[in-house]
Amino acid sequence: MKPEIETEHACKGTIPKNVPRMVRILDVIEENPFVKTFLLDIKMDALPGQFVMVWLPGLDEKPMSVRGTSEASPAVKALLQKAKLKPNSEGAVAITVEARGPTTKELLQKKPNDMIGIRGPYGKPYSIVEDSIMVGGGVGMPPVAFLADILKKRRLLQGARTKERLLFLDQYEDMRISTDDGTLGHKGFVTELLEEEIMKKKPKMVYACGPELMMLAVLRICRKHRIPMEASLERYMRCGLGVCGSCVCGNRVVCVEGPVFNDKELEEMADFGKFALTKSARKVTLKEYYSG
């Protein structure tokens, strides 16, 4: 492959693809007390599992998975129609964001017509295999929901700590739910629902996105039942372009070789389920990484 040096747009005065462009927020949907979905006025050919870098000028930039596009996701299209919105760019992208640090907290203050910066989509998406089971845990749910919008034959499972943390309840009537405290659905782990579903009928593929220890448990279950699986990893990211090394997990570069990896790749990644790099590139346990 010869390098493609993208001079064309720069010479024609359009914005290069890896520079964030400012886009309008069309609508903001409160999913639960901690999570909001933003509909953005930008047409984008994003696939489930891919992410965008979201820039708040003067503050920070963070990777966020794409919850859906108006073209590919009927649920996102329905949101646009319900709010009677017409994007200028003839398409919209949805991202679903949880308030965690200063950047996401600031983002959750944004209102319709505010502008934010976007670049992407980036990363390797999920494969598309019908007759699958998808498992979303907590804020790992958005990319799994996007995938559920595209697949015709699938079973959708969602796990969360408690009822008020659950997402998209009104959008998927056939979704099975588990909560740690039993406030809604099965009391216990979503992986228990997964085992139940596998016993009912063995799927051709299992997709997962959520806490890494949940995905590790899903990997083990799939291995036991000899079912292919794919999971989407979260690591601290800077460039999103595969050069800075901030997001490496084992010997893999998560931002360009992932964030979606298959069962074989996950098993070969020495750090999966164990370690992650901090902002200072210090390798720490996942527990320390999440508390930091």
Place this chain on the structure above:
Amino acid sequence: MKAANETNPDVTTEVAGIKLNSPLVLASGILGTSSDILKRVASEGAGAVTMKSIGPVEREGHPNPNVIEFGFGMLNAVGLPTPGVDNVLQEMEELKTSPVPVIASVYGSTVDDFVMIVEKLKPYKPAAFELDISCPNKEDGLAFMASEDVVYKLVSSVKKAAGNIPVIPKLSPNTHSIPRIAAACKKAGADALCAINTASAMVINIEARKPVLAYKKGGLSGPALKPIAVRCVYEAYQATGLPIIGTGGVTTGRDAIEMIMAGASAVGMGTAVYYRGISAFREVLGEMKEWMRNNNVRSVKEIIGAAHY
């Protein structure tokens, strides 16, 4: 006797006594955050790999965005994140089994910082110490490039601390005179030079009315940097005759040959990993060999500095 275009060209080279099976070296700051990923780059065709610069104490770097690609190259202001030297020793231990030489890049604010880090890393026997005196993205990152006296004092002190491990200062294009700084490095005992680091630059998003990088300015790399790098390597070679790891915008075999003709004994690649992935090392080496066969060049060594007359 076979004609040169039928034989496999000799791409081995040598920098500061380090023998390399390929002249293509992973530049510092690219992917070099862990031993696992460095070993992978090594196994995918790099002749040597350089670790991400190691600082005296843990440091997080700058907020995002700190890397952007703007159409003609990249800007970064990652800001020298480092676990700190004491947290790098385990990685150093694991890098002992690297299939290619590992260069340890180090940075600090003072001569004492550099000396302390070099002394702590020395027992792990890296192939060389690269001295990052050229980062445009730290408050005092360019202080050592400011005068011949300052750089002489630093390099001579590190040289004493490093024992028999070669010392390679990495130069910045942001200096009053490459020849004078390069000559001061040589006088201080530098075994080789690395040229160049990124050039200080800025990109503004006009809709946001703000510089895109959170640090506002950042270091320019990639194709836009290459002619500046070629000029600096040419000048440094002319001024010192020292072996040089020529770095800056090399993304193809032709670029690498050009850098060697300017005076480089080995060629650093960094931003090329964005354009071509980790396979850039193998692919660029293949393109170099093809060019050498077509132009009857039997060995990389015979074209080092060939553009000087």
